[in-house]
Amino acid sequence: MLSDSLLKKFDQLIARYPLKRSAMVPLLLYAQDEVGHVSEEVIAEVARRVEVRPIEVVEVIGYYSMLHRHPVGKYNVQVCTNISCMLRGADEVFEHCCKKLGIKNKQTTPDGLFSLEEVECLGACCGAPAMQINYDFYENLTPEKFDALIEELKKKEPRSKM
Amino acid sequence: MPGYHSPMGNSPLEVKVISKRFGLPNSSSLDVFVQHDGYQALKKALAVKPEDVINEVKNSGLRGRGGAGFNTGMKWSFVPKQSAKPKYVVCNADESEPGTCKDRPLMEYDPHQLIEGIVIAGYAIQSHQGFIYVRGEYRYLLDIVDKALAEAYAAGFLGKNIQGSGFDFDLCTHTGAGAYECGEETALLNSLEGLRGYPRIKPPFPAVVGLYGGPTVVNNVETLSNVPHILLNGADWYSKLGSPKNGGTRLFCLSGHIARPGVYELPMGFPLRRIIEEVGGGVLGGKKLKAVIPGGSSCPVLTADEIDVNMDYDSVAKAGSMLGSGGVVVLDEDTCMVKLAGRIMRFYAHESCGWCIPCREGTSWLKHLFDRFHGGAALANDPDTALDVSMNILGKTLCPLGDAAAMPTISILKKFRHEFEEHIKLGYCPYEKTVVMSEK
Amino acid sequence: MKEQTHKSPFVILDMPPKQENLHVPGPYTRSPSLSPRANPAAEPVTLTINGKEVKVPPGTLVIEAAKQAGIEIPSYCYYPGLTLQGACRMCLVAIEKMPKLQTACTTVVASGMVVHTETEEVKNARKAMLEFLLTNHPLDCPVCDKGGECELQDAVFRYGAAETRFMESKLHHEEKQFSNLVYYDWPRCILCYRCVRVCDEGLDVNAYGIGFRGAHSEIIPNQGEKLECEECGMCIDICPVGALTSGTYRYKTRPWELTYTGTICNHCGDGCKTTLAIRNNVIIRANNRDHSGSNGEFLCVKGRFGWDFVNHDQRLTAPLIRKNGRQETSTWEEALPMVVERLTAVIKEHGPSSVAVIGSNRTTNEENYLLGRFARTVLGTNNLDHHRTADFSSLVGALTAADADGRYATIEDIAVASSILVVGNDPTHQHPFIAYQIRQAVRSHDAHLYLLNSQEIKLQRQAKQVVTVAAGGEAESIRALAGKSSTVSDDLGTLQENLRKESGTIIIFGDEIRGSDVTTLVQWGLTLPGQTRFVALGDYANSRGAADMGLLPDVLPGYGSLADSTACAQIESAWGAKIPAVSGRNIRSILQGVESGEIKALLVFGSNPVKTFSLPKEHLGKLAFLMVAELFPTETSEAADVVLPATSFAEKSGTVTNTCGQVQVLKKTMRKAGTRSDLEILLALARLMGHPWSYRTADDVLREIIAHVPGYAIALPNLLVGRAVQTQPAGTPPALASTDLVFSSKDSLFTSGTVSRYSWALNSVDEAKKPHGHIF
Numbered sequence A: 001m002l003s004d005s006l007l008k009k010f011d012q013l014i015a016r017y018p019l020k021r022s023a024m025v026p027l028l029l030y031a032q033d034e035v036g037h038v039s040e041e042v043i044a045e046v047a048r049r050v051e052v053r054p055i056e057v058v059e060v061i062g063y064y065s066m067l068h069r070h071p072v073g074k075y076n077v078q079v080c081t082n083i084s085c086m087l088r089g090a091d092e093v094f095e096h097c098c099k100k101l102g103i104k105n106k107q108t109t110p111d112g113l114f115s116l117e118e119v120e121c122l123g124a125c126c127g128a129p130a131m132q133i134n135y136d137f138y139e140n141l142t143p144e145k146f147d148a149l150i151e152e153l154k155k156k157e158p159r160s161k162m
Numbered sequence B: 001m002p003g004y005h006s007p008m009g010n011s012p013l014e015v016k017v018i019s020k021r022f023g024l025p026n027s028s029s030l031d032v033f034v035q036h037d038g039y040q041a042l043k044k045a046l047a048v049k050p051e052d053v054i055n056e057v058k059n060s061g062l063r064g065r066g067g068a069g070f071n072t073g074m075k076w077s078f079v080p081k082q083s084a085k086p087k088y089v090v091c092n093a094d095e096s097e098p099g100t101c102k103d104r105p106l107m108e109y110d111p112h113q114l115i116e117g118i119v120i121a122g123y124a125i126q127s128h129q130g131f132i133y134v135r136g137e138y139r140y141l142l143d144i145v146d147k148a149l150a151e152a153y154a155a156g157f158l159g160k161n162i163q164g165s166g167f168d169f170d171l172c173t174h175t176g177a178g179a180y181e182c183g184e185e186t187a188l189l190n191s192l193e194g195l196r197g198y199p200r201i202k203p204p205f206p207a208v209v210g211l212y213g214g215p216t217v218v219n220n221v222e223t224l225s226n227v228p229h230i231l232l233n234g235a236d237w238y239s240k241l242g243s244p245k246n247g248g249t250r251l252f253c254l255s256g257h258i259a260r261p262g263v264y265e266l267p268m269g270f271p272l273r274r275i276i277e278e279v280g281g282g283v284l285g286g287k288k289l290k291a292v293i294p295g296g297s298s299c300p301v302l303t304a305d306e307i308d309v310n311m312d313y314d315s316v317a318k319a320g321s322m323l324g325s326g327g328v329v330v331l332d333e334d335t336c337m338v339k340l341a342g343r344i345m346r347f348y349a350h351e352s353c354g355w356c357i358p359c360r361e362g363t364s365w366l367k368h369l370f371d372r373f374h375g376g377a378a379l380a381n382d383p384d385t386a387l388d389v390s391m392n393i394l395g396k397t398l399c400p401l402g403d404a405a406a407m408p409t410i411s412i413l414k415k416f417r418h419e420f421e422e423h424i425k426l427g428y429c430p431y432e433k434t435v436v437m438s439e440k
Numbered sequence C: 001m002k003e004q005t006h007k008s009p010f011v012i013l014d015m016p017p018k019q020e021n022l023h024v025p026g027p028y029t030r031s032p033s034l035s036p037r038a039n040p041a042a043e044p045v046t047l048t049i050n051g052k053e054v055k056v057p058p059g060t061l062v063i064e065a066a067k068q069a070g071i072e073i074p075s076y077c078y079y080p081g082l083t084l085q086g087a088c089r090m091c092l093v094a095i096e097k098m099p100k101l102q103t104a105c106t107t108v109v110a111s112g113m114v115v116h117t118e119t120e121e122v123k124n125a126r127k128a129m130l131e132f133l134l135t136n137h138p139l140d141c142p143v144c145d146k147g148g149e150c151e152l153q154d155a156v157f158r159y160g161a162a163e164t165r166f167m168e169s170k171l172h173h174e175e176k177q178f179s180n181l182v183y184y185d186w187p188r189c190i191l192c193y194r195c196v197r198v199c200d201e202g203l204d205v206n207a208y209g210i211g212f213r214g215a216h217s218e219i220i221p222n223q224g225e226k227l228e229c230e231e232c233g234m235c236i237d238i239c240p241v242g243a244l245t246s247g248t249y250r251y252k253t254r255p256w257e258l259t260y261t262g263t264i265c266n267h268c269g270d271g272c273k274t275t276l277a278i279r280n281n282v283i284i285r286a287n288n289r290d291h292s293g294s295n296g297e298f299l300c301v302k303g304r305f306g307w308d309f310v311n312h313d314q315r316l317t318a319p320l321i322r323k324n325g326r327q328e329t330s331t332w333e334e335a336l337p338m339v340v341e342r343l344t345a346v347i348k349e350h351g352p353s354s355v356a357v358i359g360s361n362r363t364t365n366e367e368n369y370l371l372g373r374f375a376r377t378v379l380g381t382n383n384l385d386h387h388r389t390a391d392f393s394s395l396v397g398a399l400t401a402a403d404a405d406g407r408y409a410t411i412e413d414i415a416v417a418s419s420i421l422v423v424g425n426d427p428t429h430q431h432p433f434i435a436y437q438i439r440q441a442v443r444s445h446d447a448h449l450y451l452l453n454s455q456e457i458k459l460q461r462q463a464k465q466v467v468t469v470a471a472g473g474e475a476e477s478i479r480a481l482a483g484k485s486s487t488v489s490d491d492l493g494t495l496q497e498n499l500r501k502e503s504g505t506i507i508i509f510g511d512e513i514r515g516s517d518v519t520t521l522v523q524w525g526l527t528l529p530g531q532t533r534f535v536a537l538g539d540y541a542n543s544r545g546a547a548d549m550g551l552l553p554d555v556l557p558g559y560g561s562l563a564d565s566t567a568c569a570q571i572e573s574a575w576g577a578k579i580p581a582v583s584g585r586n587i588r589s590i591l592q593g594v595e596s597g598e599i600k601a602l603l604v605f606g607s608n609p610v611k612t613f614s615l616p617k618e619h620l621g622k623l624a625f626l627m628v629a630e631l632f633p634t635e636t637s638e639a640a641d642v643v644l645p646a647t648s649f650a651e652k653s654g655t656v657t658n659t660c661g662q663v664q665v666l667k668k669t670m671r672k673a674g675t676r677s678d679l680e681i682l683l684a685l686a687r688l689m690g691h692p693w694s695y696r697t698a699d700d701v702l703r704e705i706i707a708h709v710p711g712y713a714i715a716l717p718n719l720l721v722g723r724a725v726q727t728q729p730a731g732t733p734p735a736l737a738s739t740d741l742v743f744s745s746k747d748s749l750f751t752s753g754t755v756s757r758y759s760w761a762l763n764s765v766d767e768a769k770k771p772h773g774h775i776f
Helices: A004-016 A020-035 A040-050 A054-063 A083-087 A090-101 A143-156 B030-035 B040-046 B050-060 B072-077 B103-109 B111-125 B139-154 B185-192 B221-233 B235-241 B272-279 B313-318 B337-351 B357-374 B382-393 B401-415 B417-426 C062-068 C120-135 C151-159 C194-202 C234-238 C301-305 C332-350 C365-379 C392-401 C411-416 C432-445 C458-462 C474-481 C490-501 C516-525 C543-548 C565-575 C587-596 C678-688 C698-708 C716-720 C753-757 C760-764
Strands: A075-080 A114-119 A131-133 A136-138 B088-093 B129-134 B170-175 B216-220 B249-256 B262-267 B289-293 B327-332 C045-049 C052-056 C092-095 C114-116 C182-184 C208-211 C218-221 C244-246 C259-264 C273-279 C282-287 C320-323 C326-329 C355-358 C419-423 C448-453 C465-468 C506-509 C533-536 C601-605 C625-630 C642-645 C654-657 C662-666
Touching (some): A020 A054, A020 B170, A040 A054, A054 C218, A083 A090, A083 B249, A090 A114, B040 B221, B050 B235, B103 B139, B111 B170, B111 B221, B216 B221, B357 B401, B357 B417, B357 C120, B382 B401, C194 C432, C332 C678, C355 C365, C365 C543, C365 C565, C392 C516, C411 C506, C432 C448, C465 C490, C662 C716
Parallel strands (some): C601 C625
Antiparallel strands (some): C045 C052, C320 C642, C654 C662
16 A cells, blocks of 8 residues: 555646646656555556556656666665776676675565666766765666675664564 | 765865755755855846857857767857747756766756756746756655745745746756656657657657747756856856866766766866876775776777766867766776676666667667677677677767667777687686676 | 559548648657648649649648559558558658658658659668568568558568568567458558557447567556457458458468459448459458449458358258158249249138238349339238338428438448438447448537437547437437427537538438338428438448338339339339229238238248347248248248258348448359358249249349339449449329337347358357457
8 A cells, every 4th residue: 555645745746737748757756655666556546547548657667767566675776887887887886786695687685685686877977986885876886885785784684674 | 874975075176066055954045055145146148139058158168068069158149039839948957867966966956056046047048947857866856855945935036927037937847757768859848748658750849849839048057057157157167167168167977887976066177187186085995907998888889998087078089089077987997898888778778768779779689789789699790790880870870869878889899809708718707707698 | 552543432532621630749649639630622732742843732742643644653651541640661652852852751841842762862772661670570471461561571572672681580479360350460460550540439349559668668558458449340451461360261362262252241231342362262351442433441350350251051952842741852943833823722722911021121123123013013012011110201201392302321421421310229239330330420520420329329529419318209309309399408409509500411310210200300400401311320231222222011113102103103013903992901911920820921031030039930831832042041931841052142132221221232252162142032933933034134124114113213324433322213102000110139249130140150259259349
């Protein structure tokens, strides 16, 4: 079930636009933030609220790279390997991330904690190599920095989940 | 720690106009903004006729900072005065061009400057609603801009009867969700209408038929951030900051193999060589320069011999490239240009919306060709094929994304043909010195 | 490539363009935008294409202007009448003074424009686009259904890209079965979005979307992996390549091995043209291959897939004769004399009034005409009727009485009407092509649609005003509109007001309006501004023809009254025989006569009264003789003494008249061994009963109809070249005896009386299980 605060946000967002359908992408993105992915329930709810057929929501989800219909890890590690980052060693960083997390591109660790994704330019070119974990930017990355960060995030989690 | 610290350069050569408030404590707040000339330009604009605002911007020589470089005032003047449907101002904050990260600090450090520019644009074309389309990855900026919008509403710079002028204007943010193509203005409008971000057929142009079918101005963040300064200091002052027909200053994002990467505000027409050598402190690690991408990944590369060019739209075009989005990517002598071409093409293949055939199939073809080529399975006629395929994309697609993919590729294939030949001869990449088939 | 110069069903309009429609906010298909519309009324624009001067109306697209000059510009995403896409880039042409090549499908002509379509640059661009299309396209042409009629194959043949430079591995996605009738093969798809648009814009079903993006873009169905739609198969027909294939046709044959015959669909009363493709005496597929007729490429699920009953194993292929209480297989040589013998005996013993005949609303005009002649002059009875699904007779009578017998709207008129009122019926289900025409009128020139209905129907989406009435309240509403009832609701008042502002409204009505209500509707309708025209909606392929040909007890062919001696004399002179003066029984009365024992012998041709009229089967046991001519065993035929295996629409020649009164030619395509057409049966029976009629073929009968049936004096050449020829019936038939004589079967998109029970295709789709009247 979607939370009351999210549904309230839905109402606010829809009210912004002359056409309800305009709110579709923001609604999906905020719902994904809460649910973890765009579930069938979210599709149905968003379609109902912005007054479109569910297939139109599915079309939109397929188009945008940040929207996904299947669960990803709690921490979605998105490493930029586009040119500015590549020139600053992003490929090596990404390879390191794979090793550190034990997963490959677009995979999730068995504990559901981390997902890894190679992404296109994040707009952090002057701080290359860069990545985002969920919406947080991390710039001037090195393997060491990455390891420290991952350890820190792991520490935040209750033992049972490890 | 999660850093919301957009990289700012700091060079004595900078001429700070739109970045002048960057670095002030709490610079994104209304108070600081107002203390430093904030919303003065808006008041000035509201006191004159809308067409006077358009003329002022037209005369300033301000050209679109998104990459196409079209005269902004001219673009506004295409909006019909009378329209049955509502008119809109849309701020393109879908910054996604590889090598570009200038809109980020503009929104992070000075959101009110942008808001002021948008309201002025709204007044100029007599629109009463605007949207700021922020790329989905910039979530934290959405919060900053939303906060600034709330402040502006509370202080009467947005909403009904702005500053007692009788002019109404509403403005809100909108988030994208990961699509480079949505930076193309008509794709952006479709996206904003809750559709897949496919580009529209032009004509009609958005100035006539845009958002929800109404006349619409779509401007980049940097473009709109310049507007208050033009109104405040005059078209003449602004145009003289830059070179002829290229008014003002420009944010350059220095990245890649550069000693001091960062975003620098420099006058239009500033020499590229000085940007690299003096502003950016030269090639990283004192290596030799191989090439420069002067304005984001869509631009043809310039070789080390070609960097004596002034960075304004016309001069860079004359040198065979484009000023683009201001993303200056520096490549040192050890850069494999084949790998670079492949990486650029991988980006465009990933971001092609798939609507039209040459872009959809061409980028995918070239991506696989370059991957194979760089991975050691190069064929003798691959460079010719790649060049021909690029030429077949160029100028034949519905939107500029096809050209954006083809142009850098063609330049690399032409200017660095010898690197391709070397791969063929060796059977592996001379820089990586090993055969690695890509899994990507 | 399929011939593209056909008449498109989508937009062929003589309407002035509206300003907003000149702009195309597309290409995205979900946007309600329209293509630019040429304005033939305006001063033409002169441009030059390949050195040829061309004059076309302003607003014309370059690709259409070229077509008019006989110059072909290839295209995939461009499809006349559908929204513009600019996606396939096949139509790139050089236009002088323009810096780069332009798409001919999105560029509107301008005066003085100079276009080149065959320069080296253009040819190279075309070749390049084909090379791009072939990169991920599997070259499985030898096993592809579309091979031989594939627009991609044809374009490569014509424009090159004969060798491949593509050395990478082709992208692949597995084939998907969207439904039992629609399969999607991703690698073959060239993403022209025709299917998406025809489903949105043509059918208003919106079942397709586009998934993912870039080179992995794909067509997606509306229910996850499956389609839920009207299953019309338009997407398959319109697909330029073999991406969407038909569940009934795939991997069956090569298109050039088939024999094609253009004929008329036999299901609803709209009379769509279709092409039956035959191999080894078996129908393999149906589509309107030459896009002729007003339906162009349109066919509904029944038209495109519902012909398979013809091939069904349970078709009757030999006469059955009841021996010792059981129906046993017999021969024509035994069966026909037996029918004659038994009939003669009954007539001799009980008189001709003890015999009755029930006809069909699917058989041809010629068969219906002969059946009437057979009943009235050979058997000597007027006990003749059929299941009437619309009150055509009252419409003709009312229009004649109002001296407005030209006010019949054709099916083409509907698509160009500016105002349409639909009373009752659910055209989407019962008259798919008329519903399509109505949607085109609204979509292409903003026609105003008004609905008066007691149920929620899909056309409401297009309606300007919907007046919902209580069940069965349509007739009362018409009386109210005509001022014959005091119960005028606000809605009806508004409807009246709206319609008074329109001009030339087409009024389309279902079986809810019958008898005197038809007269009321016509009288009121004729008071509306402009030339109001009318369409009565009847169920099957020849409901209209059955009425026109006088398969009614008291009405002669051409709507003369039996009581009218002049009308009788005219027909009698054609027949060279007297029509009995004693009045006949209508179908209800016939069935009562069966129950009461007054009717001793009953002949049923292509009808199933046990089911249609809920006739208790045991009543048939009271008959001395029952003969049924049918395709399949039915509840009625099971009780018959003789069952004759008749032919289907595909197996005979003749004409049928659609619900608008337009006559079209039915052509024989194949014949199931052992069957005979009703025409052949009637000729044989008449001969055996001492009436050796001189007709040899259906054509002979048709000539007689043209000569003697009022309203049917049509020009034979018009008919023979494949046109739908409008009839102008006029007459003063007697008033409808009882309203319960007229009722529709209310078939859905997936049912069509008896024959649909024997259609695998119609029964195989999940949508057929939806509640009646489901809106897709």
